[in-house]
Amino acid sequence: MRARLALGAVLAAVAQVAATGLLLTSAWLIVRAAQQPPVLYLMIAIVGVRFFGVGRAAAVYTERLLTHDVALETAIRTRIEVYAAVARLAPHGLAGRRHGEVVQQAVEDVDTVQDRLLRIRLPWWSALSVVVVLTTVVGVVEPAAGAVVAAQALVTVLVLRIAVPRWSGASVASPLAPDVTEAARNAAELVALGAADAAVATARSEIARTARVDRRRAHAGGGGSAVVLVLTAASVAGTAAVLGPVLAAGTIAPLLVGVVLLAPLALAEALDPLADAERRRPVVAAAERRLRDLVDAAPAVAPAVDPAPRPDDPTIELDAVTLGWATDLTTPMSLTVRPGEVVGIGGPSGSGKSTLALTLARMVAPRRGTVRLGGVDLTELRAEDVRSVVGVLGQDEAVFDTTVRENLRIARPAAGDDELVAAMARAGLALDLERGVGERGSHLSGGERQRLALARLLLGGHRVLVLDEPTEHLDGPLARALVEDVLALAPEHTVVLISHDPAVLERCGRQVVVERLDARSTVVA
Structure with a gap:
């Protein structure tokens, strides 16, 4: 699993770097083609565009196979661990949990925990790889522009990592699934006692509350994306400002100006998934805490330290x-x-x-x-x-x-x-x-x-x-x-x-x- 995960992480970074290379190479090709040189002068760039395009698709496909395989295998192991904990704790150790809560932990929380790898860690690994590569390349071409791009990356990362999770709010397990489970299991009794309408009203109230929480998290993710776009626009403007005097002084080739100007846009493509990653972080962390509490709970009946052999006498x-x-x-x-x-x-x-x-x-x-x-x-x-x-x-x-x-x-x-x-x-x-x-x-x-x-x-x-x-x-x-x-x-x-x-x-x-x-x-x- 570690080898597959490591290879998947490398391929995720390669795919994102390839996407950046595709954008910058395309920019160079468009600017150079505008000068109408002999077509042979463009062949290297044309091959580069094809290479980065095909390479990105191949890297993404292989990365998805590897990382999803690891995530699914991890989920299977986690679910087995949860089932073992339930078997160890039942019935006394589960006295404080409703049937629907245990089902929710064994199904929904285990599925949610998969997002730690697929939707949080992988986007961060890819984004940081692009930040390092892009700032290095731009810094070599023009140090001042590299500093602007680095500042864009730093501010964006800090804002997304700190503000978006707080905006999303703390994640609390919704009682909707346990409530609906209990209502379904006892539907006949609720109808017979005239309590079905009250159960439906409770479920509707919780649905409305859950919808409000989901909207808040969606706003947090959207706000994070807006921050990425605003900082990208500011970075483009800042890059243009530092490139003007350099271009006038003739210390940078005109062909490279268009490439460097698009660098903040390439960075935005890598940083934007972090908004969604940070929106999910509180939800994943809460699911992990609930599973950890369940798995680490002390059993009601302590296991035998040095178990004796099973006796033949059933007295x-x-x-x-x-x-x-x-x-x-x-x-x-x-x-x-x-x-x-x-x-x-x-x-x-x-x-x-x-x-x-x-x-x-x-x-x-x-x-x-x-x-x-x-x-x-x-x-x-x-x-x-x-x-x-x-x-x-x-x-x-x-x-x-x-x-x-x-x-x-x-x-x-x-x-x-x-x-x-x-x-x-x-x-x-x-x-x-x-x-x-x-x-x-x-x-x-x-x-x-x-x-x-x-x-x-x-x-x-x-x-x-x-x-x-x-x-x-x-x-x-x-x-x-x-x-x-x-x-x-x-x-x-x-x-x-x-x-x-x-x-x-x-x-x-x-x-x-x-x-x-x-x-x-x-x-x-």
Whole structure:
């Protein structure tokens, strides 16, 4: 990547220098042709014009291939890094971020960061190359004119670098994308509650605010371009002023006067892209800060320093464990779940049942106490090792808008069709592997969606299955049928069945009741 980037930067500078050479050579050719010399006197200039024209096109084309390849590869690496950070932080570490904000960072911010190379650094490298070459050439021809061109470049660069970013203003992440994402995800509920108009009004207000910000940035970029043009005009006038006495004294060839007079125009072509670069700088910097904050965020569950090997024994033990997020949620609890058992976890809403499921899978650390898997403290095990043994089926498990086959293969990409069908059969499901499930499983019934998620869990080879409200949103017959299929998974699998339905809990071999700390209750095994 470094070699490609270095070559791309050199070619970008070559392309800009070639553009300058094309302009100056053309100026010399026009002035010399006006003197009507023999055509052979013009051949070198004619070849030079062709050389610079073709060379510029070739350099630009090759530079775009190289730099865009580097930028896209960097974006892929950054996006993978963001995905890894999300996987490391979820779910506790993402508690302060909305779904749309995480998507915005993983998509929009990563795309924006590409502009650092393509739209900020490359224009600066090209412009500075032209400044050095052009001021040197003009300075050799006429030192005073070279000083004028150098002054034009210096003032232009300082104004663009300092004024344009300030005029653009600080960049703040717009809540528009998260708001629209949340509204789309909850559209049915918003309509049912009569809150859809309020959500639309909020979105329109944010659209108007975003448009004002965009206009301000556009004005900053346009103002920067205006500064370039004004300073270019001043430089042309200054160059003409210093060339007059020199031409009158005969110390400069008349042919070179036209070339030197066009030098500020060639410089303007190189400096004008800097206005757009500086307009984008605050936006890119803000996106980089957000990504850095996400990637560098400390995980809610600290990784094991010297991880122990994954235990073969799937016994789960909770020793005086207090559950919670920012504060304690439950009283200290002790529980042992042995291999092949079916344990029902009950309690009122908000008592910590779902938190318990995440804690068992090492997605949330207990506030106090110790959780062991096979006699080994979870803090001494890699999170992926724990989750390879303990699988969690949430209340609203993700179902992707693709085929049944691809939804199942998320658990084991190398699984064959026979294995997929067998996993579905164990989950009590019979679907065509080529069938599309729709967005969020919209083409499936509630029972089919839950059984598909259960089949995916079974395909993953988890020995402990933690099912969080698996019968939620299912009517009586469907719920009972699903419970029967879940119970049939024991004793091959340990089943921890979380539910608020007494009828479901009664089917379990053992029941545990979880209540909130503020209810001053205990957990009884």
